Amino acid sequence: MPDTAQAPAWHVDAAKYEEMYKASIADPEAFWGEEGKRLDWIKPYSKVKNVDFGYPDVSIKWYEDGTLNVASNCVDRHLEKRGDQTAIIWEPDDPSAPAQHIRYSELHENVCRMANVLKAQGVGKGDRVVIYLPMIPEAAYAMLATARIGAVHSIVFAGFSPDALANRINDCDAKVVITADEAPRGGRKTALKSNTDAALLHCKDRVKCLVVKHTGGQTTWTEGRDIDVKAEMAAASTDCAPEEVGAEDPLFILYTSGSTGKPKGVVHTSGGYLVYAAMTHQYTFDYHDGDIFWCTADVGWVTGHSYIIYGPLANGATTLMFEGVPTYPDASRFWQVCEKHKVNQFYTAPTAIRALMGQGSEFVEKCDLSSLRLLGTVGEPINPEAWNWYNDVVGKGKCPIVDTWWQTETGGHLITPLPGAIETKPGSATKPFFGVHPVILDPTSGEEITETEAEGVLCIKDSWPGQMRTVYGDHERFVSTYFEQYKGYYFSGDGCRRDADGYYWITGRVDDVINVSGHRMGTAEVESALVAHSSVAEAAVVGYPHDIKGQGIYAYVTLMNGIEPTEDLRKELEKWVRSEIGPIAKPDLIQWAPGLPKTRSGKIMRRILRKIAEDDFGALGDTSTLAEPAVVEDLIDNRMNRK
Ligand code: WTA
Numbered sequence: 234m235p236d237t238a239q240a241p242a243w244h245v246d247a248a249k250y251e252e253m254y255k256a257s258i259a260d261p262e263a264f265w266g267e268e269g270k271r272l273d274w275i276k277p278y279s280k281v282k283n284v285d286f287g288y289p290d291v292s293i294k295w296y297e298d299g300t301l302n303v304a305s306n307c308v309d310r311h312l313e314k315r316g317d318q319t320a321i322i323w324e325p326d327d328p329s330a331p332a333q334h335i336r337y338s339e340l341h342e343n344v345c346r347m348a349n350v351l352k353a354q355g356v357g358k359g360d361r362v363v364i365y366l367p368m369i370p371e372a373a374y375a376m377l378a379t380a381r382i383g384a385v386h387s388i389v390f391a392g393f394s395p396d397a398l399a400n401r402i403n404d405c406d407a408k409v410v411i412t413a414d415e416a417p418r419g420g421r422k423t424a425l426k427s428n429t430d431a432a433l434l435h436c437k438d439r440v441k442c443l444v445v446k447h448t449g450g451q452t453t454w455t456e457g458r459d460i461d462v463k464a465e466m467a468a469a470s471t472d473c474a475p476e477e478v479g480a481e482d483p484l485f486i487l488y489t490s491g492s493t494g495k496p497k498g499v500v501h502t503s504g505g506y507l508v509y510a511a512m513t514h515q516y517t518f519d520y521h522d523g524d525i526f527w528c529t530a531d532v533g534w535v536t537g538h539s540y541i542i543y544g545p546l547a548n549g550a551t552t553l554m555f556e557g558v559p560t561y562p563d564a565s566r567f568w569q570v571c572e573k574h575k576v577n578q579f580y581t582a583p584t585a586i587r588a589l590m591g592q593g594s595e596f597v598e599k600c601d602l603s604s605l606r607l608l609g610t611v612g613e614p615i616n617p618e619a620w621n622w623y624n625d626v627v628g629k630g631k632c633p634i635v636d637t638w639w640q641t642e643t644g645g646h647l648i649t650p651l652p653g654a655i656e657t658k659p660g661s662a663t664k665p666f667f668g669v670h671p672v673i674l675d676p677t678s679g680e681e682i683t684e685t686e687a688e689g690v691l692c693i694k695d696s697w698p699g700q701m702r703t704v705y706g707d708h709e710r711f712v713s714t715y716f717e718q719y720k721g722y723y724f725s726g727d728g729c730r731r732d733a734d735g736y737y738w739i740t741g742r743v744d745d746v747i748n749v750s751g752h753r754m755g756t757a758e759v760e761s762a763l764v765a766h767s768s769v770a771e772a773a774v775v776g777y778p779h780d781i782k783g784q785g786i787y788a789y790v791t792l793m794n795g796i797e798p799t800e801d802l803r804k805e806l807e808k809w810v811r812s813e814i815g816p817i818a819k820p821d822l823i824q825w826a827p828g829l830p831k832t833r834s835g836k837i838m839r840r841i842l843r844k845i846a847e848d849d850f851g852a853l854g855d856t857s858t859l860a861e862p863a864v865v866e867d868l869i870d871n872r873m874n875r876k
Contacts, residue, residue: 240606244515244519244651244653249654250651253667261668268512269299269698271512272504272511274300274504277299278297278299278480280296282696284695284696286695288716289712295480295508296505302380304378306547307507308341308344315337316336316337316341319335320335320337320340321370322334322574324555324556324570325557326417326419337549341471344378347466349472350462350465351443353469356382356409357383357384358383359383360385360408361384361405362385362386362408362410362411363387363402365391366411366425367391367415367416367556368531371462372554377542379485381475382473385405385483387487390534391416392423392531394428394814396432399433401488402432403436404706408439408440409442412429413426413448414445414446414449414451415447415450416447418557420561426452430453443460443462443465444459480505481504482503483500484503484506484507485501486498487534489535490746491726491755492755492757494757496755497710499641500704504698505644505698506699509644509697509698509699510538510540510645511544517609517651517666519652520548524550524551524578524606525551526550526576527580528553528609529559529582530611535640536580539645559581559585559588571600572602578608579607581609582612582613582750583610583614583615583619584612584613584781586619590618591781594626602627602629607632610635611639611751614741635649636649636662638737642700642701642715644700647669647671647693648669648737648739649663662738662739663737664736666697671737672692674722675689676690686731686732688730691728692719692725726746727739727740728740728741745757747774747784747786748776749779749783749786750781750783754818756839759814759818760772762813762818763806768802769791769793770791770792773788773826773839774789774820776846777822777843777847777875785822786821787821788824791829806820806823807823822875824872827867830865831861831864833860845865845868845869848872
């Protein structure tokens with residue numbers, strides 16, 4: 234641990250936080266007008282905020298008359314001062330393979346080359362590019378190259394199945410998909426190219442497939458459609474003028490799960506998103522010039538977008554990108570990488586912390602973690618036991634922990650401690666970030682609870698620049714999902730408690746979204762995958778508490794008449810869901826349910842199914858509205874043992 238004398242002073246202290254927070258709420262125009270200057274604008278904005286949260290005419294615009302290019306803000310503008318500084322440290326899955334240090338000047342060259350490759354395929358401003366890549370430098374090049382030419386990327390997590398990939402390519406009507414031959418993770422390889430081949434069978438013929446030959450693994454090749462990215466990049470020019478885009482032009486689409494229907498394409502735009510990602514990266518992580526920042530997320534999730542790529546690079550930071558997993562070759566990998574690259578800020582998910590805690594502290598203690606100055610978590614509530622282990626064993630009691638609450642929809646942190654300014658409490662995301670006005674509403678009346686101590690649903694009263702603008706191709710769905718139930722507010726879908734000190738404690742989703750190992754999933758998606766199997770008549774999926782994953786997936790399955798429930802069928806259904814959605818959606822427990830509890834009008838009573846999955850039968854509540862109360866007895870008698 235560096236002496237406190239050597240560590241830089243925190244960006245803000247308690248008094249400064251109070252002062253800035255008050256100013257940000259009192260006069261958002263002035264506050265964000267000033268903050269917007271952290272970017273380089275081609276044409277400066279004159280209008281800062283133009284927001285209407287009023288149902289049904291929701292409209293959100295920030296810096297609307299300004300123009301810029303996101304990639305030049307993340308790369309070009311740093312060249313003069315820090316062209317030789319490392320922009321990206323890439324640590325491969327295999328610890329014996331060399332790490333790469335990509336300087337800002339090299340990043341610039343590669344982004345320009347990749348941008349020219351995209352242009353040569355006819356990709357232009359506003360066109361959609363789907364990225365289905367492992368955690369390799371080319372993923373960063375692809376994102377920034379897309380932004381450079383004013384196109385819009387949509388990253389699909391490499392753990393998703395061909396079906397999920399095809400749905401996303403089709404929903405956003407992408408012109409190209411960028412993939413790799415294989416994705417190595419934890420010593421195993423996923424065949425991304427063959428997944429992409431399978432997906433493209435369900436897409437328009439014109440979709441081009443750009444392939445990064447990463448492992449050299451064998452792939453089938455479709456002439457005229459498949460393009461060798463590395464070969465094309467090597468031949469392409471390192472010159473590519475950045476396209477001027479409007480602040481409100483889309484930067485990316487990211488599909489995320491909701492409580493109903495298929496995943497929705499969350500749209501983020503260029504100006505406000507980048508201001509917000511950069512600002513939160515600087516303040517929440519107390520980033521200073523020269524620091525080495527590591528966010529362990531995958532670029533397939535929003536955390537990877539905002540805190541591996543856009544936030545850090547907009548700030549001219551050194552960001553670490555890790556291809557592997559926390560437990561390969563063993564449970565000390567994270568800490569070895571911290572030691573090797575002298576990481577200063579480390580940001581991960583509670584599920585990883587719990588898994589590593591279970592392996593024992595010796596894996597941490599054998600590494601030199603003296604470079605660490607701050608630790609962060611994201612994705613789900615962190616239980617105090619894991620928080621304390623993180624604090625004591627990893628942080629040696631000297632690193633503030635920032636428990637950051639936010640969502641794909643919010644673009645960046647909304648509720649989080651700021652180190653040096655806000656005292657932490659294990660399990661609390663503490664206080665709102667600048668410009669964020671959280672409120673707790675009574676779930677039934679929708680009234681704001683104004684007492685400091687409160688519990689209810691978490692809404693946000695006014696916009697912040699990083700907020701999503703719409704659902705791709707379906708603005709109505711945007712309005713009805715986030716603005717209809719509680720009029721005049723952005724509804725987060727999370728429950729929340731505020732304590733006597735005004736600290737916020739997120740209690741989890743109040744809708745049918747579950748959070749499995751920090752991955753967000755709609756129970757409806759898993760259900761529709763199950764019922765697509767010919768043996769399944771009906772399925773209901775709920776979450777249940779799981780020691781490592783936070784929540785596990787519990788599926789109640791009613792089979793077609795005449796189909797016998799067998800262990801083989803159970804395995805087949807698990808495999809089926811993996812192939813329909815991806816490994817992260819595989820049910821942990823499948824219970825055969827001869828019947829599901831329904832109201833007389835035929836609605837499945839999930840509240841009851843959740844209680845059974847949680848082993849909490851005392852609290853089943855009112856079952857008098859059930860069409861067949863005996864169904865519940867059967868489900869309780871035959872419930873699965875939680876692992
Ligand atoms: C949950 C991830 C408690 C929450 C950035 C939210 C959290 C959902 C926290 C969004 C946290 C995220 N404490 N819960 N610090 N961070 N969540 O869209 O339920 O993948 O609504 O974005 O994760 O998940 P998403």
